Amino acid sequence: MCGIAGWWSPSxxxxxxxxxxxxxxxxxxxxxxxAEGVWLDKDAGLALSHRRLSIIDLSPLGGQPMHSPSGxxxxxxxxxxxxxxxxxxELALGAGGGPRLRGHSDTxxxxxxxxxxxxxAAVRRFVGMFAFALWDRRERTLHLVRDRxxxxxxxxxxxxxxxIFGSELKALARHPEFHxxxxxxxxALLLRYQCIPAxxxxxxxxxxxxxxxxxxxxxxxAKNATAVTYWSAREVAEQSVANPFVGTDDEAADTLDALLRxxxxxxxxxxxxxxxxLSGGLDSSVVVSVMQALSDRRVKTFSxxxxxxxxxxxxxxxxxxxxxxxxxxxxxVTPEDARGVIPRLPALYDEPFADSSQxxxxxxxxxxxxxxxxALSGDGGDELFxxxxxxxxVSRLWN
Numbered sequence: 001m002c003g004i005a006g007w008w009s010p011s012x013x014x015x016x017x018x019x020x021x022x023x024x025x026x027x028x029x030x031x032x033x034x035a036e037g038v039w040l041d042k043d044a045g046l047a048l049s050h051r052r053l054s055i056i057d058l059s060p061l062g063g064q065p066m067h068s069p070s071g072x073x074x075x076x077x078x079x080x081x082x083x084x085x086x087x088x089x090e091l092a093l094g095a096g097g098g099p100r101l102r103g104h105s106d107t108x109x110x111x112x113x114x115x116x117x118x119x120x121a122a123v124r125r126f127v128g129m130f131a132f133a134l135w136d137r138r139e140r141t142l143h144l145v146r147d148r149x150x151x152x153x154x155x156x157x158x159x160x161x162x163x164i165f166g167s168e169l170k171a172l173a174r175h176p177e178f179h180x181x182x183x184x185x186x187x188a189l190l191l192r193y194q195c196i197p198a199x200x201x202x203x204x205x206x207x208x209x210x211x212x213x214x215x216x217x218x219x220x221x222a223k224n225a226t227a228v229t230y231w232s233a234r235e236v237a238e239q240s241v242a243n244p245f246v247g248t249d250d251e252a253a254d255t256l257d258a259l260l261r262x263x264x265x266x267x268x269x270x271x272x273x274x275x276x277x278l279s280g281g282l283d284s285s286v287v288v289s290v291m292q293a294l295s296d297r298r299v300k301t302f303s304x305x306x307x308x309x310x311x312x313x314x315x316x317x318x319x320x321x322x323x324x325x326x327x328x329x330x331x332x333v334t335p336e337d338a339r340g341v342i343p344r345l346p347a348l349y350d351e352p353f354a355d356s357s358q359x360x361x362x363x364x365x366x367x368x369x370x371x372x373x374x375a376l377s378g379d380g381g382d383e384l385f386x387x388x389x390x391x392x393x394v395s396r397l398w399n
Contacts, residue, residue, distance in 0.1 A: 001152070002064075003031030003051040004076040005166035006133055007175055008142055008220040012045045020175060025049035027170045031078070034058075039065035039074060044140055045220070048133065049171075050076040055270050055374060056084075061103030068111035069099040072138050077107055078167050079130030079152045082266035084109040087125060091116055119143060123214065123230055127266065131209070133165060142217045148231040149380075150198060150211030157206035163220040169350035172206065181205075186351075194354035202351035264290040264376070272373035275300035277364055278328070280316025283381025289324055291376065298327040302368040302375070304360045305332045331367045333360065 005024040014020060021038040029036070032051025039048045050064040065076050081087070084106035091098040091112050099112045110132070113122040119134065129151035134143040144165060146154050156165035159177040166172050173180060183204040186196050198208035209215055212231035218224050245252060264287055268274060276288045278301040291299045301321050305314025314330050321328035338359050348362060368375045382388050 001031050001167075002053050002078040003028035003167040003171065004049070004078050004131065004133055004154075005171035005174075006046070006048040006076065007162055007164040008047075008217070009045040009162040010220050011161060013040060013042050013047060014176075017042075017047050021047045021049040024166060024171045024174045025051050027174045028166065028168050031167060035060075035063055037064050037076075041074075041135065041137070044135075044137075046135055046142070048074065048076045048135065053373070055080065055272055057103045057105035058271050059103060062105035062107060064107060066107050066111060068115050069101070070115060072136065073111055073114060074135045074137065075107065075111055075132055077110065077130060077132035079128060079132070079147065081106045081110060081126045081128040081130060082269065083125075083127040085269070087113055119145075119214065120228070120230060131167065140218070142220075144209055144215040144217075146209045146211055146213055148212045149233070150208075154209040155201060155206055156209060156215070157201070157203070158220075158222050159205065161220060163217065163222075169201070169203065169206070170347075172203075179203075179205075190352050190354065196351055196353075260286065260290050261294065265294050267376055268294065270374050273300070273371065274374040274376070275302060275368055275372035276326075277301075277368065277375055277377040278303050278317045278321060278326070279378065280313060280318075280320050281378065281382070282385050283378030284317075285320045285378075286381060286385065287376055287378050288320065288326060292324045292326060298325060300368075300371055301326040301328045302364055302371075303328070303330045304364045304367070305330055307332050307334045329367065329371065331363065333363055337363065 003025065005028065006021065017040055018038060021040070022036065025036050025038065029051055032053045034054040035052040037050045040046070048065045052064060054062065056062065065074050067074050087109050091109070094116055099115065101108045101112060113125065114134070123145060128147065130145070130147045131152035131154035132145050134145065144154060144156055146152065153167055154165065155169055155172060156163065159175070159179060162177055164172045164175050164178065172178055181204040183200070183202060186200045186202050189200055190196050196202055199210050201207055213227050213229055215225055215227045247255065268291060276284065276291055276299060278284050278288050280303070288299060288301055303314050303317035306312040314332065318328065318330065341359050341362055345358065349358065
């Protein structure tokens, strides 16, 4: 992952804006330890900051903030557009052979696609996870964009007449005009849902950009912000109900297999070592099995177990790893290990988050980072493949 931050002030930039932008980026340096970059548009009052984790095109040509081929657009971007190679080929079919790109990063492709097809049409072609801020130098317009499912975070809000934004709240907190007043309504949501759902935020006046949304600002004034939803999970579900799959069971299995291979295969494209989290459950086991089928070497897998036998499920992951022949590493967590993470949680999470999975997730991530830069996981798979049995409770809860 990478990290982005910035602000837009119609009254102009501060004399210390270069320092402030770097400081906002430094607050999220853990997201991007490989490089940093800052770009200022003093006339417009705009500052952009980026922290880079190099995954595709490890050279300086992939650095950000990045300008589009014509120089009209400037972007800071977090995430990965997995179908960037296909989009690059489509762009090459354009007039004059398409834009001349210097490197092979997906960031370059994003900018070229926006110039060729327009922001809305380009985003609808992107397959991936992303959050970015795009500055249109010609129109003096700022666009904040988040991926379809909201995998990548993006916070924004106004402090006075200044719009501030970033991948994490700790970046916004480094801006001198940030106040950090607690939103009591958000606290009520936390107590109800065990998290603070989008678009709400623990701080008053700050919001999470909704998934599948483009927020466009022609000034740094909230009254002039327009949000467009370019993708809706509800609409996709309704279309599926209206047009159900009509093939046989075998055809359904073949179609699912092809979709899984395409999806997992795209996410294995990287210029750095990759691996996977493996719990032994249905979701992560499916992902790892497809990874191993597509790979010519043993996939590196990682799992967390418990020193308490009553709660230890690591044997399931080990059984799957042995069956698939992965290069497996497991870490057996003691109560002391778990307690040791707790003091770090306020720094890891910018707002209260009550899911106990945050402890093992951090530990398995720390384990994997010793060996790989990118790790695939089964998040979302339980919902798709009925890995949980909570659906059987619905009628009782409803009653």
